[in-house]
Amino acid sequence: MSGATASPSKRREPSADEFIAMQKSPQFTKLRSTYRKFTFPMTVAFMVWYLLYVVTAVFAHDFMAIEIGGGFNVGLVFGLLQFVTTFLITWLYVQYANKNIEHQAAAIREEMEG
Numbered sequence: 845m846s847g848a849t850a851s852p853s854k855r856r857e858p859s860a861d862e863f864i865a866m867q868k869s870p871q872f873t874k875l876r877s878t879y880r881k882f883t884f885p886m887t888v889a890f891m892v893w894y895l896l897y898v899v900t901a902v903f904a905h906d907f908m909a910i911e912i913g914g915g916f917n918v919g920l921v922f923g924l925l926q927f928v929t930t931f932l933i934t935w936l937y938v939q940y941a942n943k944n945i946e947h948q949a950a951a952i953r954e955e956m957e958g
Contacts (some may be wrong), residue, residue: 855957866956875948882940886933893929897922 858866866872901908901919908919 858956862956866952871948871952871955875945875952878944878948882937882944886937890929890933894926897926 900922908917908922910918912918912921
């Protein structure tokens, strides 16, 4: 084997004071705001959907027991939709992060580590 291997790039270790300064910067504030614009509403929406499922399962037995064919009932479908919702939210977050968060985080990382 040839001895021509690429050496890993050296990144400097930021100090604690630099981290604190970055945390107070407008750049970081914007990144945090961008992150929260997705995560807070999505968390509330998912929790409402999950609690609706739980409350319906507890208080609306007859509704959840309605057969919809093939051995499935409303309760089972709602339960399976919890998994579908989780995967959908994950996919949506990855799309959102790639479009809105990653370039901001990369700029901050580059500034901090050089």
